[in-house]
Amino acid sequence: MRLDLRSKSFGTRPVLGALVLDVAAGERVALLGPSGIGKTTLARIVAGLDRDFEGVLEVPERLAMVFQEPTLLPWRTALLNVTLPTGADRETARRLMAEVGLAGREEAYPRQLSLGQQRRLGLARAFAAQPQILLMDEPFASLDATTAARMLDLTARLLDDSGAGLILVTHDPAEAARLGARPLMLSGSPAQLG
Template sequence: MSVRAESLAVQVRGLTRSFTSKGVLNGIDLDVAPGEFVALLGRSGSGKSTLLRALARIDHEAEGEGEIRLPERLSVIFQDARLLPWMRVLDNVLLGISGGRDRGRAALAEVGLGGRERAWPHELSGGEQQRVALARALVREPKLLLADEPFGALDALTRVQMHALLRRLVDAHQPAVLLVTHDIDEAILLADRIVLLEDGRLAADIAVALPGTGIARRARIAELRALLHRLLGVEEFPDGASDAAIPLPSLGERHG
């Protein structure tokens, strides 16, 4: 059963999903507060995308022993921008919305694509296409933004740029965000909380709490990275190198 509620952006109780005899989600309980950014991390096959599809109302066979509570307005972005090739950029942004062309132009300007309203999707780079997808999601002013590895197909530099853009837009629009990712550093840099999924269950719930700048911030990043590698069973640096020596781009002082 799906019940809308505004007190929490997401409230899930007892969510289950099976494919044939295999249980993919095994009694998930999850709360996400309004404006909170939660990263969902886990190995391949742990159920991350299945959970996101259930919350996006794409998978109607997922079952809750209790209930799934969602806000009225939500948007979804995927790894593939999913732009319609026969529609210009502005029309893709406004897909399903009556009128609002000024809103669409403003959304494109926010993602750095002002003046590209009449471009065709094939004229854009992969990063630009994902900017259009982000504008399409945010023009609807969602209370909840669901993101399924939206930067997974981008090159490293473009990903860094998109991380900064997403964080800036989230700070401006204040939706709750649930981000599915395989990237530990992406989760650390973007999220307020990191939820670890293992065998269809929530195995850990970790507050990120990054200090704003300097040595304390770098130390906290290194601590979180080591903890998440350990929880995921990943050998970080087999040659004995220190992860503290590897710099990460700063997204400002949002956690401090």
Template sequence: MSGRAILGALDLSLFKGETVALTGPSGVGKTTLLRTIAGLENSHSGTITTPPNTAMVFQEPTLLKWRSLADNLMIPLKISQEKAEHTLASVGLAGRGADFPTQLSLGQQRRLSLARAFAADPDLMLLDEPFVSLDDALADEMMGLFESLQAGSDIATLIVTHSEREAKRLASRVLVLSGSPAVLRP
């Protein structure tokens, strides 16, 4: 691809079970890095090794509006109705499988998107500012949900955040992406 390189030479390893926060100025390339790791961008050189199952959570919920809540879980994840119901119940939506995403508040949609990513049983979870533009109380609730979904798993997690509060609460390491082309520093 022509044009300037957004990312410079990067060396990043995540251990099983650890949560790493990725921060840095707006426009530096955090989303690009996440998308590159997820295999959604391929204009890079070098080697990226990811485990078999990677899940990505975006800022905005990515539910299919024309499908029921149960379908939103069962179709992409290929899981049973029973597991779909269990996932719905885990975010306070027990018995709502036949409803549609537009019948949920934005907060409920975001919680369901998060729970869906965990229900995919990933080895690597990539989250792009999943709690941005929520008030502190709702952000705390979402972080609590994140922690309970993550508890006991050995998922490696890379979470992009602008919030020091989020990074401190959720991550054991914080990396800063800066410069142009962008490089990582601890």
């Protein structure tokens, strides 16, 4: 995946300056920097959710995103939250749910799951899409330290098993290190990769 960005602005306010983000197959990178610097904006551009920028984006066919919030369909069961958006069959969805520790919760609705369980369901959904690149935007925020550590280990194992590349948005260099992600620092105004 490659982004050759010339600029990104919100109205007249420049947010991101010229930068190149290049992630090879299986490579893991972490976008670091202070809050409000443009990390999420950069991830949204790569995900194709923000097309209002100057530059060229080349992404692989299969890309999945895990947001800060689980973004689950509240009116669908956990199993359907995996199969509907990804097209995965039920067997694959059940296997991934078991891998993230949600075996037996297939018929539960998101409101019946804890925040940690919802985040694990979001992770299962992302891997059900068989992504070549996984984008994660502060996925461990607001989790207690023990749950966050388990989620980091689970994510690392799923990445190892799938061979997917990773773009992680985080403010925590320790998260990047735990996932074996090469740190890339966003700084300046407009922000650039340093």
